[in-house]
Amino acid sequence: MAKISRWWPGGLFLFILGLPSGAMAELSRMDDTDLAGVSGQGGIYLSGDISINELGGPIQNSYFGACGDEGKKCGARLAYRLKEDGGWFVLDDIRGSFSFEGLTLRVRHIDSGFGGDGELFNRDVVELGLPNVVRYHDVHFTVAASNTARPTDAGFQQTDLFSIEMQGDVTLEGNLLVFPTDSP
Template structure:
C-alpha cells in the first residue's frame, strides 16, 4: 500500500509557478512565559532569585530611543504571560484613520491580540537609564513609575507599529 504522494519529490518553482501560489503572510504564536512569579514553585536564577528580603529581581528589557541617546527600561519584570494565537503581520494603511490613512499610504506592523492574551500577577518598573545593563560602569537609573497588576488581565484587538520618518 503506497500513496502516490509518498514518492513525490520537491522541486524548485520558477516565477510563473510562484505567481500561482496564494497564501497569507504572517506569524502565529502561542506560549506561556513565567518570570519569577512571586509565590511560584520555581524561581529562575537566570532572572535573579526573588525573595522577601531582596525585591530586586526579574527580567530587564532596555531599548535605546535614538543612536547615542539614553535608554528606556522595563526593569524587574515578573509574572506570568500567556498567549494563544498572537499574530504578527505587515498591514497596508491606505484608507481610514479619519482620512489620514490615504495620506500615510504605507505599511505598518500589526500585532494581533486575540482575547486569550493573559497577564497574571505582573510587576515591572518603567525607568530611564544611561546604560543598558546595571553592571555597566557608571550605571545610573531614574525610576519613573512601578506597575503592579494583581489577578488576570485579558487583552484583545490590534497593536499597530508605525514607522518613523519618510519612506
C-alpha cells in the first residue's frame, strides 16, 4: 500500500468518516432561560519554558559577545531612566532559562473582604494564580547603574552593584491581584 504524504480530497473524506459519531454532533441554539441554568468558569492556564540568551545575543561589538568570551557581556540588557535628567537603572547580562506549570489568569470580582474595603471597591480585578514550582536553569543577571542607556554611547560608564545566579526550584504559593486605577 502506498504511503500518503500530503492531504488530498479523498483523504479528508476518509478522515471525517473515521470520526466517532459523537464528534459529528450538531450544534443547537439555546434560549435565554436554558442558558441561565448553565454555569462555567473562565480563565487561562499557562505552562511554559522560557530561555533568554543562553548562548549570547545576536549583537557582537566591543561590549557584547559570545558567552565564552572573557570580558564581554553575553546576555540581554534593559535600561530604565528613573528621572528625566537622571542616570539609568540597568539589568544587564540577562540569560538563562526557567520553566513553570500552572500559572493562571482570570478576572475576579471583589465585593467583600480587605478590611471592609472590598464592599466599597465592588469591581473586577485581574488575578494571577502563581505556579506551584518555577524551575531555574543557569539564570544570571546583573543589577547596575549607568550614565547612558547603551554601552556604545559616548562616555559610557557603568557600575555593577551585584550579580544574581539562580539554579533550582522555587515554590510560589498564592495569588497576585492587579487592581485597576482610574486614569486622570
